[in-house]
Amino acid sequence: MAQQTSPPVTADGPDAGGLKTDKGRTSISDSVVEKIAGIAAREVAGVHEMGTGAARAFGAIKGKLPTTGASSPAQGVKVEVGEEQAAVDLDVVVEYGVSIPDLAGAVRNNVIQRVERMTGLEVTEVNINVGDVFLGDDDEAEAEEPRVQ
């Protein structure tokens, strides 16, 4: 059987942008929206980490295990995804010295942009909870070399 080459799908075709087409629906699962929102939030300068204290502690432990690697991009993100809309809840740790309202607005905008552009879903709301402030010295101890092997 011949290998499929992708037909050119233009962004302005009748079906290309929508999630409900007359030839079938496109569904985006929660974990996709969570990942995109989590990465969009993290990339805003001033966001130190995502997740509540318990999630971050667990993520730090997981990060030290050889198999599981860095904390999940969806940590600190909860979403509700419908057929055409999504709502996002974020738990954010900010860096000390940022204007929290300004940062929250920037995170909200970036998350909305990323999710809407990549998934085609309309983001109805992004709720942001600032759970902690990173002061710059709390977690640094773990980066030091151990004195004994």
Next chain:
Amino acid sequence: MCSEPVDPDAVAAAALGCADVVALGAGAFGEVATYLPGRRVPGVRIADGELEVHIVARWGPPLPTIAQRVRHAVEPLSGGRPVAVVVDDIDHIHLSQE
């Protein structure tokens, strides 16, 4: 509605052949598949009213575009059914520049 038989392996191959499709998705618990004697075809679910294809997409391009591409590829094989494309996951490990 006339529903003709569907070849799940052909559907899977067609979906995988689309650009920006990293893999077929098997649903949250690995349950999405066509169950055949002795084997399963993961990622393809054939119902009377619908053909469901689950994919893992590459990070970067808009998902509706990728889904439409999969739909185009799979439609000739769908036996007259509408094609539902479900994006199970997205490959964040290999973030590409947009």
